[in-house]
Amino acid sequence: MELLEKSTLYVVATPLGNLADMSPRALAVLKQADWIAAEDTRHSQKLLTHFGIANRLISLHNYNEQARVEMLQSSLAKGEVGALISDAGTPLISDPGYHLVNQLRQAGLQVRPIPGPSALIAALSVAGIATDRFYFEGFLPAKSAKRLARLVELSVQQATMVFYEAPHRLLGCLADLRVAMGDERLVCVAREMTKQYEEFPQGSLAQVEDYFIKHPDKVRGELVIVVAGAQALAIDDQAWQSLVQAMLEQQVSVKTVAEVVSAHYQVAKKTVYQWAQACKNEMH
Numbered sequence: 238m239e240l241l242e243k244s245t246l247y248v249v250a251t252p253l254g255n256l257a258d259m260s261p262r263a264l265a266v267l268k269q270a271d272w273i274a275a276e277d278t279r280h281s282q283k284l285l286t287h288f289g290i291a292n293r294l295i296s297l298h299n300y301n302e303q304a305r306v307e308m309l310q311s312s313l314a315k316g317e318v319g320a321l322i323s324d325a326g327t328p329l330i331s332d333p334g335y336h337l338v339n340q341l342r343q344a345g346l347q348v349r350p351i352p353g354p355s356a357l358i359a360a361l362s363v364a365g366i367a368t369d370r371f372y373f374e375g376f377l378p379a380k381s382a383k384r385l386a387r388l389v390e391l392s393v394q395q396a397t398m399v400f401y402e403a404p405h406r407l408l409g410c411l412a413d414l415r416v417a418m419g420d421e422r423l424v425c426v427a428r429e430m431t432k433q434y435e436e437f438p439q440g441s442l443a444q445v446e447d448y449f450i451k452h453p454d455k456v457r458g459e460l461v462i463v464v465a466g467a468q469a470l471a472i473d474d475q476a477w478q479s480l481v482q483a484m485l486e487q488q489v490s491v492k493t494v495a496e497v498v499s500a501h502y503q504v505a506k507k508t509v510y511q512w513a514q515a516c517k518n519e520m521h
Contacts, residue, residue: 241269242349243316246309246341248334250327250353255431256287263351264288270320274309276333280324297321302333306340313346325459327355331375331401356430357399360461364425365439367465370396377402381409385487388417393500395466402460411446414464416483418442419476419501423465429458467501477502481513491517 239262241247247266252258267273267290274297275281282294297305313319323332338348361368372394378384391398402410407426414424420443429435436455438448442464449456477498484494495510 239265239269241266241318242347243318244313245347245349246313246319246321246338247349247351248321248328248338249351250355251284251322251325253325253354253356253359253431254429254435256284258354258431259288260351260353263353264290266351267292267320267322269318271317272309272312273320273322274305274334274337275321276323281322292320297337298333302336306337309337310341310344310346313341314344325354325356327353327357330355330357330373354431356401356427356459356461359430360425360427360437360463361397361399363437364397364427364463366423366425366463367397370466371399372396372466373399375401377410379406381413382488384410385413385417385489386493388413389484389489389493389497392417392497393467395468397466398464400462400464402462404456404458404460407456407460408446408449410462411442411449413487414462415442415446416487417497418464418467419480425463427461427463428455430461432458477504477509478512481509482516485513485517485520 247270249263249266251263267285270292272293272295273281273285274295276298278294278296285291295305295309309319321328321334321337323334328334329338341348357373361371374391377387377400400410414422421441424442424445425437425439426445427437438445480498480501481494484497491510491513494513495506498504498509499506
């Protein structure tokens, strides 16, 4: 069994859903740690009980992390060994832990990774969308207006984009993606990864949105959305003008519309701005 270093925090990846993905090294660390910090102690207790681990659990979530940092830092400074886990996958990736790790490193204490499952990397590896460059956004804003505004900003991103989304917001998110990036942008939605009913529907944004509309029973569990990056498109007046109208209907400003559409299509920003302004005037 690996001998753990004193005064060290181990950041431990845990299974996304299939318990067979728990690594022997992760188990060894969790069994030896003096304490285990977890986002949801009730959820993590089930995992630890399954593997016969009864170490002290400490809650560490978005609402108490900063208050917990001093206590955990003090215990490590005294020579204890700690472990940090999330509900599933690799900690800190759209999960709590940043403030703790940052403070420990500033204090000169050791932080070690115990690599393993990651929803982000797992989804990318099977999406069938370019992986040479990717941008991870994490969770988008819950409210549609703010979400759409952010997606419009990201619509010119040329690297593959990865988002996390909750099931009750999936259809709204896909609809906003269509407005911001067009019906034909390639997308893959990873759901129930490593579980019995895992699935990876892939196609255009319009096709994938239609799939989930027709199969509402499949909108469940944490979801990972992988979207292809933007490409400069040849001039197609009907296409860019349709995008302008769709964005204006969603209350996107004329200035932002001009910036996004001109970046998507080989058409002058001034041309788009003038046409968008004329459309907006007709709408009032």
